[in-house]
Amino acid sequence: MDRGKRPDRSLAALNSKMYMDLKDIIREHSLSFLPAKSLFKFNAVCRDWKLQISSPFFAHNQSLFCRSTSGFFIHSLDGSPSLIPIDPSFCGVPDPLLKFLPEPVDIRSSSNGLLCCQGRAEDKAYYICNPVTQQWKKLPKSNVNHGPDPAIVLIFEPSLLNFVAEYKIICAFRSTDFGDAVEFDIYSSKGNSWEVAGEIHFGARATRMPNPKSGVHVNGVVYWMTISGSILAFDLTKERSQLLQNHDSRGILGEFSGKLCKMNVFGNSISLSILDNVHSNTMQMGSKTKMWAGKQQVVLDSNIVGNVAGDYSVLHVDSNMLVVRSQGKAFWYDFKSRATKCIPGEFHNSRCFPYVNSLVSL
Template sequence: MNLGKRPSSKFASSNNNIYLDLKDVIREHALHFLPAKSLFRFTGVCRDWKFMISTPFFAHNQSYSFRTISGFFSQVSHGEPTFVSLNPMAYGVPDPSLKFLPEPVDIRSSCNGLLCCQGRTEYKAYYICNPTTKHWQKLPKPDNDHGSNPAVVLVFDPSLLNFAAEYQLICAFPSEMEGYEFEIYSSSKGSWRTSGEILFGNRVIRPNSGVYVNGTVYWLTQYDKILAFDLKMERSQLMNGHGTLGVKDGKLCTTSLHGLKVSVHVLSNAYTNTMQMHSHTKAWKTHEVALDPSVFTDPYYDRDAVLFTGNDVVVFRGRDLLYVYDMKTKETKHLGHASNNNERRAPNYNERLISYVSSLVDI
């Protein structure tokens, strides 16, 4: 009888080793793909996990690995920011009003876990912060006047090979020579500089329209034009296009809403204006999506109805509600406040939504 128990004992020992190995695999190879709010909860699993999650190296890995849109900072002009979570159980920030900053701010841009905010006093300084960790930096005063509502875009590309979180802030500002110039802040150099590029012409940039995509910053201008500024070459050009700017599959896209139909135009060729005459190459590829009429019950016929496109998520407003459409699952849901368990909320037409990635990135 005793001999019969020995295989069972060895099998239990083998299973125990498998369990320990799996725990190590999760700790070393899976945790850094999770959002910051979930990771803070997992610090209570054991002392080893708490120690590892709190290390700078883990924060660096997580900021590189996790890029999912977690929610949106919502702000009306001169009001306090609030945070709208796409999944309240997984995503959130400890201080949505950003009161850890030294003065009231307006959120101007975001990129991969960092926010660019602008103060409301003195010379309206720029702040770069991570609302999850409450870490922030105040930027030096720019050399040029960016105006009361600056067209700034924050650029932050996490890299495994670069431990420091290096970022840039690009502002397109009106030039004295009837056009636009570009001023660039570099965190690695800690200073501003004005590019030699000038976009001539009587164009007006829409300040809150800018996005960064794969080395290029884009803004909407009047009369259905898009201003593109290549950061490497520091060259600008104008392209045709209309709708809210966003990102799909790593490319620039424009999104518009027409009743129960969402139209997403993805930029496939930015250089059609340089191709030979009578070329059939198209600059944009169009994807159209029909919304579920049982969910989207109050269409809002306005060119600015779409507020955000990125990570296969489209956020838009109806007449009485805000909605989020998932391009992967084809589902449309009402977008609500995290604190109210996704309770329906009426949109404010002066409201801005700024996307946020729940990251541990340190600055």
């Protein structure tokens, strides 16, 4: 071959091959990390992308890899559900009012793209749904009374080995047989049934009853704040409960780097405290052992939030973000960049439900 001549391959052919290779790489390795709204747009790229995105196997992978909170479901002033995305261009659902469900509902809990809702009809039925796909399932009725405002926590942890979504619901309820005691009703999608745990938490006076709106799940343990400020913990594996002495009824619970955390507002700053011994959960009633460790202060950008010192409340916290409400507006604090941003929309309700824009199939 003449060294002075190039191979017979045009620049256009090279560019075309590079484009095809890049397109295949993106399709195979990047699409699963994107939220559902972006994926629906990419359906129009080409036939191959549309076929891949619409496959059940892809939906399963996307539920594994796309785990970041992309928005919040709240109840509007009229009581109807509403979705407020952190970034409207990356998060959305076809019907944020959840009218695809057979009756009007109240949202009780959320977990990795799934919502647990309760109907407003007399039977107070529970529904599990995915707002993106509008798939839903009505759960069987429990044999116990959960009360008018149930302390519900939905737990859905996507697993590579479970192609079918498996989830649980934990409800802490006042015992009707043992007076001032709390029992735990557990629903498992695997058996499609409710079962009351053998554990009974005695000595739960009125001030030690779990706050229905405070439940969080962290590494196999469900935690609720109580009116008195203590924290009721229930270990799902051991089916064992205990009361963590906290002596502060303010703030909310959350998950931070795999540990239970608590956020409190103090003047113009917010205090983040992390449970000291989350793995053994050995804190006992009356223990003088230090409960919280890793305390740090979070100061929001006053140029974004304005002069609202002491006039905001924490709505949500996880490993990536903190969400604070003030005068009907919500602000998002990024723990990595330490940037403060205003979330578009109005947050009049004191509770929001973190939402992942997932394609998980029921």
